[in-house]
Amino acid sequence: MALLEVNNLKKIYTTRFGGQQCQALSQVNFSVEEGEYVAIMGASGSGKTTLLNILASLDKPTAGEVRLDGTVLSKISDSKISAFRRENLGFVFQDFNLLDTFSIKDNILLPLVLSRKQYKEMEAKLMPLAKRLDIDSLLEKYPYEVSGGQKQRTAVARALITQPKLILADEPTGALDSKAAQNLLQIFDQINESGQTILMVTHSTQAASHAKRVLFIKDGEVFNQLYRGNQTQEQMFHKIVSTLTVLSDGGVDIG
Amino acid sequence: MGRSFYLKLAMTNLKKNRNAYIPYILGGMGMVFTYVLFLLISDGKGIANVVGGETLQMLFAMGTFIISVFSVIFIFYANGFLMKRRKKEIALYGILGLERKHVGIVMFYESFLSALASIGGGMILGVVFGKLFFLFLMKITKIAEGSTFVINSSVFVKTFVFFIIVYFITLLWNQLQIRLSKPIELLKGEEVGQKEKRSTPFLAIIGLVCLGAGYYLALRVVNPLAALNDFFIAVLLVIAGTYYLFRAGSIFFLKILKKNKRYYYQTNHFITVSGMIHRMKQNATGLSNICILSTMVLVTLSTTIALYVGQENVVSSRNPTDYALKINKDKVDSKELKNEIENICKKNHIEISDYQDVLYQDTLIDYTNHSIMPLNRNEIFANAFRYYDLLIMTQEQYNSLLNESIALNDDEVLIRFGTGAYKYESVKIGEKTYQVVQGSKKIPVNFGADIGATDAIFLVMDTEERIIQTINELNGKQQRQEVVNMDYQVFFNASGKYEDRIKCANEMKKTTYNMDSNRRYTNIDLDREEGYKLFGGLVFLGFFLGITFLLAMVMIIYFKQISEGFEDRKRFDILNKVGLDKKDVKKTINKQIIQVFFLPLVGAILHVSVAFKMITKLLRIFELTNTMLVFQCTLVTIGLFALIYIFVFRMTAKAYYRIVKR
Numbered sequence: 001m002a003l004l005e006v007n008n009l010k011k012i013y014t015t016r017f018g019g020q021q022c023q024a025l026s027q028v029n030f031s032v033e034e035g036e037y038v039a040i041m042g043a044s045g046s047g048k049t050t051l052l053n054i055l056a057s058l059d060k061p062t063a064g065e066v067r068l069d070g071t072v073l074s075k076i077s078d079s080k081i082s083a084f085r086r087e088n089l090g091f092v093f094q095d096f097n098l099l100d101t102f103s104i105k106d107n108i109l110l111p112l113v114l115s116r117k118q119y120k121e122m123e124a125k126l127m128p129l130a131k132r133l134d135i136d137s138l139l140e141k142y143p144y145e146v147s148g149g150q151k152q153r154t155a156v157a158r159a160l161i162t163q164p165k166l167i168l169a170d171e172p173t174g175a176l177d178s179k180a181a182q183n184l185l186q187i188f189d190q191i192n193e194s195g196q197t198i199l200m201v202t203h204s205t206q207a208a209s210h211a212k213r214v215l216f217i218k219d220g221e222v223f224n225q226l227y228r229g230n231q232t233q234e235q236m237f238h239k240i241v242s243t244l245t246v247l248s249d250g251g252v253d254i255g
Numbered sequence: 256m257g258r259s260f261y262l263k264l265a266m267t268n269l270k271k272n273r274n275a276y277i278p279y280i281l282g283g284m285g286m287v288f289t290y291v292l293f294l295l296i297s298d299g300k301g302i303a304n305v306v307g308g309e310t311l312q313m314l315f316a317m318g319t320f321i322i323s324v325f326s327v328i329f330i331f332y333a334n335g336f337l338m339k340r341r342k343k344e345i346a347l348y349g350i351l352g353l354e355r356k357h358v359g360i361v362m363f364y365e366s367f368l369s370a371l372a373s374i375g376g377g378m379i380l381g382v383v384f385g386k387l388f389f390l391f392l393m394k395i396t397k398i399a400e401g402s403t404f405v406i407n408s409s410v411f412v413k414t415f416v417f418f419i420i421v422y423f424i425t426l427l428w429n430q431l432q433i434r435l436s437k438p439i440e441l442l443k444g445e446e447v448g449q450k451e452k453r454s455t456p457f458l459a460i461i462g463l464v465c466l467g468a469g470y471y472l473a474l475r476v477v478n479p480l481a482a483l484n485d486f487f488i489a490v491l492l493v494i495a496g497t498y499y500l501f502r503a504g505s506i507f508f509l510k511i512l513k514k515n516k517r518y519y520y521q522t523n524h525f526i527t528v529s530g531m532i533h534r535m536k537q538n539a540t541g542l543s544n545i546c547i548l549s550t551m552v553l554v555t556l557s558t559t560i561a562l563y564v565g566q567e568n569v570v571s572s573r574n575p576t577d578y579a580l581k582i583n584k585d586k587v588d589s590k591e592l593k594n595e596i597e598n599i600c601k602k603n604h605i606e607i608s609d610y611q612d613v614l615y616q617d618t619l620i621d622y623t624n625h626s627i628m629p630l631n632r633n634e635i636f637a638n639a640f641r642y643y644d645l646l647i648m649t650q651e652q653y654n655s656l657l658n659e660s661i662a663l664n665d666d667e668v669l670i671r672f673g674t675g676a677y678k679y680e681s682v683k684i685g686e687k688t689y690q691v692v693q694g695s696k697k698i699p700v701n702f703g704a705d706i707g708a709t710d711a712i713f714l715v716m717d718t719e720e721r722i723i724q725t726i727n728e729l730n731g732k733q734q735r736q737e738v739v740n741m742d743y744q745v746f747f748n749a750s751g752k753y754e755d756r757i758k759c760a761n762e763m764k765k766t767t768y769n770m771d772s773n774r775r776y777t778n779i780d781l782d783r784e785e786g787y788k789l790f791g792g793l794v795f796l797g798f799f800l801g802i803t804f805l806l807a808m809v810m811i812i813y814f815k816q817i818s819e820g821f822e823d824r825k826r827f828d829i830l831n832k833v834g835l836d837k838k839d840v841k842k843t844i845n846k847q848i849i850q851v852f853f854l855p856l857v858g859a860i861l862h863v864s865v866a867f868k869m870i871t872k873l874l875r876i877f878e879l880t881n882t883m884l885v886f887q888c889t890l891v892t893i894g895l896f897a898l899i900y901i902f903v904f905r906m907t908a909k910a911y912y913r914i915v916k917r
Contacts, residue, residue, distance in 0.1 A: 056832075058832065079836070082831075082834050082835060082836040082837075082839075083834070085834045086833070086834030087834075091832055091833070093832075097828075097829045097832060097833075098829075099529075099826055099829055099830070100533065100826075101529045101530050101532070101533035101826070102529050106525070106529060109520065110525075110833055111833055111834055113520050113521070113522055113525045114522055114833070114834055114835055116521070116522055119516045119517055119520045122520060158833070
């Protein structure tokens with residue numbers, strides 16, 4: 001059984017005063033095996049963000065279901081959804097979403113504190129992770145005192161510290177300069193190699209070329225997918241570019 | 256682009272920012288209204304001719320001054336809040352291609368419109384409700400005749416000029432800020448100021464020392480005149496202490512909590528403690544402002560209310576007997592005086608009781624280390640706690656008063672404190688030392704007016720000559736007229752119809768003046784009439800100032816909640832994404848706001864409780880001696896204030912949640 005199964009996912013937004021309906025996702029099917037590294041690409045308005053929100057259990061589908069490790073997300077009760085999210089999912093956002101009120105260390109520990117873990121346990125997990133992400137010297141600083149790349153690595157640490165089944169990354173390189181972006185992608189490669197499942201939504205061909213598989217979404221459907229197999233990252237990059245060209249029908253900007 | 260474009264843009268801006276501008280304008284209106292009202296009372300001709308009207312006008316002139324200072328501070332403060340919030344928007348105009356000059360024009364229209372609304376609104380309120388409040392004032396001061404509410408146009412001109420200048424200066428200040436900053440800095444406007452303010456343990460210790468010293472002064476106070484002296488120092492110390500403690504002390508305390516890992520890394524403590532540190536860093540100044548304003552409101556209201564409610568207590572403790580008269584022995588004979596008094600009373604249908612006349616002299620002296628010295632006028636406040644009222648009578652008078660038969664030598668005196676026995680064997684009076692004969696009985700003489708503020712020392716000497724000599728020596732440096740003879744002190748009570756009593760008291764006043772123009776005369780009924788004006792005026796003033804302070808405080812709380820709301824919305828989102836329940840998010844944020852906003856209230860109540868002793872002493876200057884009454888008034892004021900505070904908090908919390916939930 002796959003770690004994540006997405007079956008016939010459909011999402012229709014209705015404007016507040018009835019009437020207008022807008023279909024964000026029409027029919028999405030795919031699955032992610034444990035240890036995979038999947039990138040989802042698509043143009044603006046293709047439904048990427050909607051998909052991610054549903055996968056993150058922040059939004060509910062109109063029809064269809066998402067199973068994470070056999071559990072149907074939409075069937076988890078409201079009171080348990082936060083705990084479920086905390087224990088099974090890790091998030092990395094484009095704009096980092098760190099809390100200014102917490103030091104880097106406390107930002108990383110936040111999910112563990114919310115899960116009411118012992119402090120000893122937290123500390124044992126913190127240092128190795130911080131060293132791996134090269135932020136061990138920044139732990140006492142505050143988010144507004146460090147660079148964007150450092151912020152994003154902090155966010156990655158926060159996502160990893162609960163050892164989630166799945167990491168969901170939403171345009172993780174979007175707010176970073178090319179060097180910091182490259183650095184982050186290498187970190188993603190590393191954590192994936194150590195067995196972590198990653199699902200990343202991105203605009204960036206560069207970012208997507210690091211994944212083992214790339215899904216293309218268009219008009220609310222999975223349009224195509226590419227496997228990296230044994231190709232190098234560069235070969236993958238060119239393959240993605242040519243697919244995007246086909247996908248865009250020669251007109252739509254794809255970034 | 257036409258002129259109307261800028262005007263239109265300004266109007267749209269005001270409308271869009273209405274949740275900030277409406278309170279700003281309402282606050283301004285309140286200030287203008289109070290200012291107009293006070294000016295109308297102090298400046299107008301409506302009460303100029305009324306008995307006691309002058310006292311009232313003076314009181315309200317003072318009130319006008321306080322309000323004008325306060326309005327300036329308030330308008331600048333509120334304006335600062337507005338600007339901080341709108342910087343981003345203003346920067347956007349710059350980026351969209353509006354020149355600074357054009358932004359300046361838009362801002363001019365905005366300021367102009369909001370200033371006009373505040374000033375105009377306040378003046379209209381003044382015209383509409385002015386008369387109502389005027390009548391209310393006349394009612395509590397019991398001014399029955401001769402007063403009319405006159406709307407004086409010069410008052411409105413004055414108000415307009417004053418406030419337009421204040422608003423104009425804020426506009427200039429805003430323009431300057433825009434000119435001096437780059438658009439990119441403006442864009443981050445709301446985030447600037449979040450930078451950590453230095454908070455060292457050192458500052459916390461300074462705060463603690465200041466507050467401790469202020470509290471010590473307040474608790475140490477023994478005597479009303481000393482209280483007056485220490486009051487201002489204590490107030491300054493407490494204000495400084497409050498600022499430092501809110502700023503540094505709170506963070507210091509929270510950081511200690513944070514250092515305790517076991518405590519800190521628990522779900523509720525984790526978010527609350529770090530959130531509180533963040534908030535205290537940003538809000539310490541605002542919170543200490545609220546705390547100090549609250550204290551001011553509480554003190555102003557409780558004292559003035561106590562004075563008003565306790566008027567009867569004041570009047571009766573100022574006048575232990577209905578009439579008190581001090582008149583020179585040379586001018587009139589004891590019998591003659593009594594006859595005259597009885598005649599006047601009879602004519603006015605007043606019955607006399609408890610008639611007492613005593614021959615003595617009294618003066619204010621400095622007592623320390625068993626020695627009675629002349630006052631040093633240069634240090635009248637510094638040594639105030641050593642001042643006593645000295646009352647000297649002959650042994651002849653003493654014996655006849657108490658049915659005793661003491662006989663003093665020329666180096667002996669009988670001495671007794673008003674509050675108890677004198678415990679030493681000798682006493683130095685001026686340059687001479689006397690042996691002390693203990694007086695066992697309380698001396699049944701009422702001082703009348705002087706007993707309240709200072710304690711009394713009773714002294715009995717052998718001859719009149721010695722008394723006069725001693726008095727002159729003790730008065731020596733005060734450049735008073737030389738005393739040449741003993742004074743009669745006459746006390747009696749009177750009963751009859753109120754109008755008769757007033758008539759009688761007024762006639763007595765005239766007659767005794769004709770006997771001796773230096774006589775001292777007090778009467779309970781005349782005193783009461785004067786008291787109504789003074790205390791009625793005071794309570795009215797206190798009430799209005801209290802309301803104005805309250806208004807300012809409400810506004811600060813409101814602006815705080817709004818700006819926090821915008822910030823918390825982001826945090827609310829992130830916490831939710833990371834896996835905190837929506838319910839829990841609301842709960843923790845709620846808990847924080849409650850803690851942050853009730854801290855000033857707790858601080859204010861603490862300040863007032865410590866200041867209570869000092870306040871009661873100060874009220875003794877007005878001869879309000881009923882501590883229980885003051886206590887009750889303070890308690891009721893605190894209770895009402897807390898209710899209003901909670902109400903305000905609820906209302907603004909609603910505005911806050913609306914922002915956060917969006």
